[in-house]
Amino acid sequence: MIQLLFHSLKKLFIIFLITSTLILTTASCNQNQTSNNNRDIIIASKDFTEQDILGELIAQQIETTTNLKVERKPRLGGSFICHEALIKGAIDGYIEYTGTAFTSILKQPVINDPKQVYQLLKQGYAQKFNLEVMEPLGFENTFAMIIRGEDAKKYNIKTLSEAAKYTPQWRGGFGYEFTEREDGFPGLAKTYNLKFRERPSTMSLDLIYRALTQRLVDMVAGNSTDGQISRLGLVVLEDDKKYFPPYEAVPIFSRETLQKYPQLSPAISQLAGKITADEIRQLNYLVEGELRDVKEVVSEFRQTKNLKG
Numbered sequence: 001m002i003q004l005l006f007h008s009l010k011k012l013f014i015i016f017l018i019t020s021t022l023i024l025t026t027a028s029c030n031q032n033q034t035s036n037n038n039r040d041i042i043i044a045s046k047d048f049t050e051q052d053i054l055g056e057l058i059a060q061q062i063e064t065t066t067n068l069k070v071e072r073k074p075r076l077g078g079s080f081i082c083h084e085a086l087i088k089g090a091i092d093g094y095i096e097y098t099g100t101a102f103t104s105i106l107k108q109p110v111i112n113d114p115k116q117v118y119q120l121l122k123q124g125y126a127q128k129f130n131l132e133v134m135e136p137l138g139f140e141n142t143f144a145m146i147i148r149g150e151d152a153k154k155y156n157i158k159t160l161s162e163a164a165k166y167t168p169q170w171r172g173g174f175g176y177e178f179t180e181r182e183d184g185f186p187g188l189a190k191t192y193n194l195k196f197r198e199r200p201s202t203m204s205l206d207l208i209y210r211a212l213t214q215r216l217v218d219m220v221a222g223n224s225t226d227g228q229i230s231r232l233g234l235v236v237l238e239d240d241k242k243y244f245p246p247y248e249a250v251p252i253f254s255r256e257t258l259q260k261y262p263q264l265s266p267a268i269s270q271l272a273g274k275i276t277a278d279e280i281r282q283l284n285y286l287v288e289g290e291l292r293d294v295k296e297v298v299s300e301f302r303q304t305k306n307l308k309g
Contacts, residue, residue, distance in 0.1 A: 039071035040261065044082050044094040047075045050141065050225060053283050054095040056298045058251060058268065061307060065267040079104055086254060087129050093253035093268075097141055099245035101125070101133075101252070103183055110183055114140070114246035121250075130255050134265075135272035136248040139280050143178060143244050144224040144236045145188075148212060152235040159240040163219070164192045172200030173208050173217035183245060185221065191243045209234070225277055227285030249275070274305050 041062060045055030052074055059070040073091055076082050079100050085091045098117050102108050106124045111117050122133040145160055157163050172194075178184040179202050188194065201217060208220040209228045222229070224236055251268050258265050283301060286292045302308075 040068040041093070041257065041264070042071045042073055042091045044073040044076040044085060044091040046079065046082055046094070047077055049227075049288050050223070050280060050284050051075075051095065052294050053280070053287060053298060054137070054249065056294050057271065057302070058093065058095065060295075060298055060302060061271055062264065062267055064302075064308065065270065066261070066263045068261060068264065086131065086252065089254065089256075092257040093251060095137070095249055096252050097247040097249055098133075098136070099140075099142070099183070099247040101250075103245060104181075110245045112242045112245060114248055117246050118248065118250070125252065126255070132253050132255050132258055134251040134253065134268055136250050137271055138249075138273040138275045139225065139277040140246055140248045141223050141225045141277075141280070142239075142247045143184070144222050144226070144229075145239070146212065146220050146222050146229065146234050146236055147218065149233040149235050151218065152237075157235075157237065159238040160188075160192050160194075160243075161240050163237050164194055167194050167196050167219065170196055170218035171198060171216070172196045172219050172221075173203050173211050174200050174221045175205045175208065176202050178221045188243055191241055225280045225284060227281055227283075227288050230281060231285055231289055249280075270307060274307070 043055055043059045043062070045051035055072060055074055059072050062068055062070050073085075076085060076091070076094070079096060082091070082094045082096070083101075083105055086094065098114070098121055099110075102117050102121050102124075103110060106121065106128070108120070108124075111120070118133070118136065125131040125133050145163070147157065147163065151157070155162075155166055157166070172185075174185055179200070185200065196219075201211075203211060205222075208217075208222060209226075209232060211217045212220050212234070213232055228234070229236060251271070253264070253268070279301070283297055286297045287294055
């Protein structure tokens with residue numbers, strides 16, 4: 001009974017936080033609409049570095065290729081908050097990942113075919129939310145099971161199936177979301193028969209690489225585009241059984257906004273297929289590892305891609 005009460009209170013608290021954030025976001029946007037005529041489009045981003053970069057990329061692309069003025073809403077929150085803000089009209093667009101939107105927002109079972117996921121997502125978002133899922137940017141940011149480079153070399157490990165032979169001697173370290181969500185560790189452990197020498201540690205995502213390099217754990221779940229992977233000489237194990245769904249980065253916009261500003265779609269479409277996984281990993285490293293300014297990093301990247309106004 002106490003445990004049930006605890007879970008109920010926890011759920012209510014999470015709903016309260018999400019609702020409060022949406023109210024503040026909507027109020028802020030409404031205030032801007034009535035008191036500030038210096039912007040046409042509001043671009044949001046989720047709450048991590050890669051999203052800072054992608055949100056700025058979309059904003060700069062719109063500003064330099066159209067006559068539209070953009071207001072940025074960085075670090076707005078997770079997928080649910082950004083999605084709710086979008087369908088309520090508090091923002092006009094943001095970058096999402098196909099697998100996340102398909103399984104978490106549309107509540108659909110995992111499908112491994114990227115093209116099928118994209119088409120079903122595009123149809124579902126148009127019909128259910130009147131939102132436009134635009135063309136993928138060219139890379140996907142999937143969950144990545146990561147080990148030290150020296151261990152990969154020592155045991156000649158490249159895939160998760162090969163790693164499963166050694167995990168009974170290892171310790172795992174995962175973020176809370178990966179530990180709990182449907183497409184996270186519980187299903188992965190069953191698919192690959194992963195067994196660790198002790199229950200995997202749940203830790204903050206900003207600590208997983210430190211724990212791995214300091215040998216507090218031997219395998220972590222990160223993101224495939226994390227900038228620290230190359231910098232620290234780590235190895236991403238191949239998901240050889242295709243457990244994880246595709247997580248292609250896609251711009252999602254309000255259809256009303258796209259109809260109101262017909263110059264918007266061609267501008268954003270220029271970004272389709274323009275970013276590789278290696279490139280976004282390098283951009284992430286420049287911001288996180290070298291502490292470069294996001295706007296400068298994005299501006300330089302756009303120049304290398306000849307994305308000019």
